[in-house]
Amino acid sequence: MKTHDHAQVQLLRRILLGIVVVLWGALFFRLIQIQVFEYERYQPLSQKNALRLETIAGTRGTIxxxxxxxxxxxxxxxxxTITPIDYDTSNNQQIASILDIEMDEYIKRIDRARRYSRHRPSVLAAEVPFGPYSLLEENRWRLPGIGFRQQDKRNYPSSARASHVFGYLREADLDETQGSESIRLGDKIGKSGLELVYDPMLRGGLGERYYRVNALGQSLGEYTLASNERPNPIRGDDLVLTIDEDLQAYAERLMGDSKGAAVVMDPSNGALLALLSSPDIDLARLAGRLDREYWADINTDSLTPLFNRVTSASQPPGSTLKPLMGIIGQQMGLITPETVIQNTGTYRLGRDYADLAPPGEYTLESSLAFSSNTYFFELMEQIARQGKLDEWAGYLRDVGLGQPTGIDLGSESRGIVPDSSRMNQLFGPKRWGLGDLINLGIGQGVFSVTPIQLAVTTSLIANGGQRVTPHLVSERIVGGATREILEYPATPVTWIEKSTLEPIHKGMRAAVQNSVVSWLLEVPELEIAGKTGTAQNPRGQDHGWFTAFAPVNDPQVVVVVFMENGGFGSVSAAPIGSLLIEKVLTGTTNRAYVERHVDAYVPPDPDEDDENDGNDENDEEDGVTP
Known part of the structure; x- marks a missing residue:
């Protein structure tokens, strides 16, 4: 019995030994197979198990x-950077101390990185001084999960600030990385201006690099794959603007700390030679690590420096609307260039509306020259009494009001063109009448435009009826070499004829010549055609406008200046516009006395101004006898 049991035990041992031998043999055979026969297949995979992938941003384009x-x-x-899955939290105190980051803030950054991705690197600290950066990099083998990038921040070497043109960058947040293969947490992306609108072009494309890690996730240095698997980062496109740096800087000097906007444009194609909104911001303080105190200041500043007045300051145009009224009145068959209207000094419609232009007979040309309100009150009354408000509004939309201009700066105000539907919304059906419409004829009441819209309509008057698209970018340079010219088609307003524009050109030219401040406006041999205006403001000092083109017989430049709370446009906005025209057409300015006026000008106290009973100021400075 014992012999039988012993034999069974020996058999079982042999079976188990055989199984072990077979298993070890199979394992050895598989090892030989992998190491020898399938080496080319598994060698890259084994490498990648010891590698970490890091994406590299392309260089942002130059402007x-x-x-x-x-x-x-x-x-x-x-x-x-930090890659959370590899990071050792025992290094928190050491790294936070080297980077000079409070521990609470440091923990928040790690948590934010984990929420973004445990496997992908994200920014832990940006714009690190070279000393701390090099200290950490020298010890990278002791710091698993910590990575290092040499990135770029924006620098502004120009004498022109142009902050509302360029715009600024901010770090991408979690929402902005969702669904994007090209934006990582902490990447700088455009948030306003051209940096926002052209961000996909400027930003370029991501590249990749691998670096070795040991079993603890510690970096062992960069690794280059034998195969050509690693894409290089793609340089962002460069942009060539229509802006003239010297002209832009000069416009900024003239505007100073005033609230307002200025637009200088080529009327033939919409190219913007200068564009500024004032006050502006210091982009250098937003270029690197966020200056939180400065950011809070500009967001709470009562002067609203982040607000782009060129595209978004929607205000009544005042008398700058009168040239368009003259064009539309002719098209509607309500007036001709020879139509004469008598100005007695008062226009009566339910109540008296003062007309500060000298009493007398006015044609279309002279009504523009001396800014007679009576002429345009009479025209607006005809439009209203004949039930043609919507037709009038349609013509205004044709020339570009009440809608975005398409400028390549992103969002813009549409302004307000009051048709019957809009009046019903504002006042209620059948609750508005002639008295609510009469002021529309002189650019007051529920009517508003932006400076860029006024530049488009003035260009249309200057160029013979082409509605241009205002734009800032003329070319993109791809890959640092290939130049691509950007096209901005104009829209012809076919109902505007040369004969319709002739009295408008003459009237606007005479308005500059006849002004009692013509010494501030006229430039020898340039023949400026322009119109000033004042937008009433029930909450403070009125706003000043000036729109002009020159030379009158061969228009090469359009200028619009808007002075928020600046008072009369003739003394606040027009001198600036005149100097800008001189700078464009002659390359310099030789009227220091006008510059002194601009520098010294202070708007009058609104409490000391005479009221005009809802009447435009008639460009009071134009009040000379026709």
């Missing part, structure tokens, strides 16, 4: 002015 001067460029900065 040039029309002559090739650099306006916005890049400056190298150092960034420390």
């Amino acid at each position: 040039y002015d029309k002559s090739g001067e650099i306006l916005v460029e890049n400056q190298p900065v150092f960034t420390v």
Whole structure:
């Protein structure tokens, strides 16, 4: 019995030994197979198990002015990243101390990185000084999960600030990375201006690099794959602007700290030679690590420096509407260039509306020259009494009011063109009448335009009826070499004829010549045609407007100046516009006395101004006898 049991035990041992031998043999055979026969297949995979992938941002594109001067460029900065899955939290105190980050803030950044991705690197600290950066990089093998990037921040070498043109960058947040293969948490992306509108072009494309890690996730340095698997980062496109750096800087000097806007445009194609909204911001303080105190200041400043007045300050145009009224009145068959209207000094419609232009007979041309309100009250009354308000509003939309201009700066105000539907919304059906419409004829009441819209309509008057698209970018340079010219088609307003525009041109030219402040406006041999205006403001000082083109017989430049709370347009906005025209057409300015006026001008106290009973000021300075 014992012999039988012993034999069974020996058999079982042999079976188990055989199984072990077979298993070890199979394992050895598989090892030989992998190491020898399938080496080419598994060798890259084994490498990748010891590698970490890091994406690299492309260099952001440079922005040039029309002559090739650099306006916005890049400056190298150092960034420390974190890959949460590899990170060792025992290094928190050491790294936070080196980076000079409070521990609470440091923990928040780690948590934010985890929410973004445990496997992908995100920014832990941006714009790190070289000393701390190099110290961490020298010890990278001790710091698993910590990575290092040399990135760029924006630098502004230009004498022109142009903050509302360029715009600023901010770090991408979690929402902005969702669904995007090209934006990582902490990447700088455009938030306003051209940096926002052209961000996909300027930003370029991501590249990749691998670096070795050991079993603890510690970096062992960069690794280059034998195969050509690693895409290089794609440089962002450069942009060439229509802006003239010197002209832009000069316009900014003239505007100073005033609230307002200025537009200088080529009426033939909509190219913007200068564009500014004042006050502006210091982009350099937003270029690197966020200056939180400065950011809070500009967001709470009562002067609203982040607000782009060129595209979004929607205000009544005052008497600058009168040239368009003259064009539309002719098209509607209500007036001709020879139509004469008597001005007695008062226009009566339920109540008296003062007309500060000298009493006498006015044609279309002279009504523009001396800004007679009576002429345009009479025209608006005809439009209203004949039930043609919607037809009138349609013509205004044809020339570009009440809708975006399409400028390549992103969002813009549509302004208000009051048709019957809008009046019903504002006052209620059948609750408005002639008295609510009469002021529309002189650009007052429920009517508003933006400076860029007024520049488009003035260009249309200057160029013979072409509605241009205002724009800032003329070319993109792809890959640092290939130049692509951007096209901005104009829309012809076919119902505007040359004969319709002739009295408008003459009237606007005479308005500059006849002004009692013509010494501030006239430039020898340039023949400026223009119109001033004042937008009433029930909450403070009125707003001043000036729109002009020159030379009158061969228009090469259009200027619009808007002075928020500036008072009469003739003394606040027009001198600035005149100097800008001189600068464009002659390359310099030789009227220091006008510059002194601009520098010294202070708007009058609104409490000391005489009221006009809802009447435009008639460009009071134009009050000379026709």
